[in-house]
Amino acid sequence: MTVERVRALVFDVFGTVVDWRSGVARAAAPFLLQYGASNTDSAAFADTWRKRYEPAMEEVRSGRRLFVRLDVLHRENLQAILPDFGIQPAGVPAAELDQLNLAWHRLDPWPDVVPGLTRLKARYIIAPLSNGNVILMLDMAKRAGLPWDAILGAELARAYKPAPEAYLRTLDSLAMRPDEVCMVAAHNSDLAAARGCGLRTAFVPRPTEHGPGQTKDLAPEQDWDFVVKDFAELADRLGA
Amino acid sequence: MTVERVRALVFDVFGTVVDWRSGVARAAAPFLLQYGASNTDSAAFADTWRKRYEPAMEEVRSGRRLFVRLDVLHRENLQAILPDFGIQPAGVPAAELDQLNLAWHRLDPWPDVVPGLTRLKARYIIAPLSNGNVILMLDMAKRAGLPWDAILGAELARAYKPAPEAYLRTLDSLAMRPDEVCMVAAHNSDLAAARGCGLRTAFVPRPTEHGPGQTKDLAPEQDWDFVVKDFAELADRLGA
Numbered sequence: 001m002t003v004e005r006v007r008a009l010v011f012d013v014f015g016t017v018v019d020w021r022s023g024v025a026r027a028a029a030p031f032l033l034q035y036g037a038s039n040t041d042s043a044a045f046a047d048t049w050r051k052r053y054e055p056a057m058e059e060v061r062s063g064r065r066l067f068v069r070l071d072v073l074h075r076e077n078l079q080a081i082l083p084d085f086g087i088q089p090a091g092v093p094a095a096e097l098d099q100l101n102l103a104w105h106r107l108d109p110w111p112d113v114v115p116g117l118t119r120l121k122a123r124y125i126i127a128p129l130s131n132g133n134v135i136l137m138l139d140m141a142k143r144a145g146l147p148w149d150a151i152l153g154a155e156l157a158r159a160y161k162p163a164p165e166a167y168l169r170t171l172d173s174l175a176m177r178p179d180e181v182c183m184v185a186a187h188n189s190d191l192a193a194a195r196g197c198g199l200r201t202a203f204v205p206r207p208t209e210h211g212p213g214q215t216k217d218l219a220p221e222q223d224w225d226f227v228v229k230d231f232a233e234l235a236d237r238l239g240a
Numbered sequence: 241m242t243v244e245r246v247r248a249l250v251f252d253v254f255g256t257v258v259d260w261r262s263g264v265a266r267a268a269a270p271f272l273l274q275y276g277a278s279n280t281d282s283a284a285f286a287d288t289w290r291k292r293y294e295p296a297m298e299e300v301r302s303g304r305r306l307f308v309r310l311d312v313l314h315r316e317n318l319q320a321i322l323p324d325f326g327i328q329p330a331g332v333p334a335a336e337l338d339q340l341n342l343a344w345h346r347l348d349p350w351p352d353v354v355p356g357l358t359r360l361k362a363r364y365i366i367a368p369l370s371n372g373n374v375i376l377m378l379d380m381a382k383r384a385g386l387p388w389d390a391i392l393g394a395e396l397a398r399a400y401k402p403a404p405e406a407y408l409r410t411l412d413s414l415a416m417r418p419d420e421v422c423m424v425a426a427h428n429s430d431l432a433a434a435r436g437c438g439l440r441t442a443f444v445p446r447p448t449e450h451g452p453g454q455t456k457d458l459a460p461e462q463d464w465d466f467v468v469k470d471f472a473e474l475a476d477r478l479g480a
Contacts, residue, residue: 148390
């Protein structure tokens with residue numbers, strides 16, 4: 001395995017870097033209480049919101065819709081799920097939905113992330129290659145202390161993973177060959193798409209991303225270049 | 241002056257953050273020696289190279305040429321000026337020109353920059369809004385320790401300053417109102433264009449950007465929101 005050439009590490013964020021489910025549930029709980037859905041499990045609300053993520057991006061990937069930022073998709077999806085929880089969208093001020101939509105900007109990293117990224121940054125360029133947009137990633141990074149060198153990903157590429165353009169345009173911005181860039185993700189599908197574009201791959205399982213009953217992405221499904229238990233082990237393996 | 245709303249500071253880079261003339265001259269000196277132009281003042285070489293910067297970007301701004309990154313324009317301009325210094329482009333391996341082109345990635349910041357940015361970063365989002373491309377800004381930041389939160393600017397906006405799109409698309413990515421963003425620059429023309437888009441403005445003179453005989457941008461030409469002598473004073477004024 002030639003990984004000596006790696007110069008940049010690009011990271012999936014939702015699930016790999018931050019615990020979106022707990023963070024969204026935390027932000028949703030007082031909202032659900034206020035709007036009379038207090039018997040709702042706020043984690044189920046987070047799951048329902050997240051379930052519309054892939055289909056919304058697929059509208060863009062398929063070409064049926066021009067590229068719009070993830071904040072826009074999240075906001076539309078939030079409005080769409082309210083009736084499932086007995087809340088009429090017309091009964092909630094738009095500003096409150098805008099505020100709840102910022103839950104995705106305020107997610108906590110897994111405990112190994114900040115120390116691991118800090119080590120990796122000393123030797124490599126580190127940047128998100130997320131479907132999240134620039135200000136979402138920036139707000140999250142400022143709040144959580146994620147020491148990114150740049151914010152790469154969907155908004156710069158104007159394409160959503162796992163479309164090849166998301167990876168290829170990132171390589172182009174980095175002016176690097178594919179084997180100089182390593183994709184780090186907790187999702188086999190993301191790594192498969194990155195490998196399809198020639199990138200190096202690192203799998204970091206996040207077995208509670210989807211809560212205690214998680215069944216997918218518990219183990220690597222290909223011989224990824226690195227399979228590590230957390231960002232500390234990734235830093236060890238990469239000599240950082 | 242209402243500047244309490246400012247949440248992000250965006251910076252011009254060439255001249256404002258880094259001393260491009262000295263850095264390019266330093267990189268050019270051994271090249272000129274090697275190719276027989278050793279009686280050339282390497283600062284004059286830097287000036288000549290830089291002189292083609294505006295006209296090259298104007299091709300893009302005018303719509304006569306599709307957006308290409310600054311690295312591409314710099315490389316073309318380098319090739320174009322060689323005969324002015326008695327060097328035949330065909331006599332220089334392309335890889336050597338590629339290497340010299342990276343001089344723009346390896347520029348030193350003015351002495352007040354890193355401490356000033358470090359203070360400002362604690363309170364504000366800080367990012368370049370430069371005509372330089374992503375990997376140019378990244379390489380420069382990693383080498384010099386510029387603690388950017390993100391790399392904004394021409395490549396993300398796909399527009400070169402002072403075109404309004406460069407500022408407006410940056411505001412859009414930040415999802416901020418114009419009065420929440422302050423442009424920091426050593427160039428009155430950059431600040432005038434930023435003000436035209438509603439941004440706040442900070443002028444930091446760099447009186448030796450163009451060498452000892454500099455005649456322009458020695459003083460503010462409008463009542464910019466801030467006029468400061470360096471980034472330390474900017475941090476003072478912004479409560480950082």
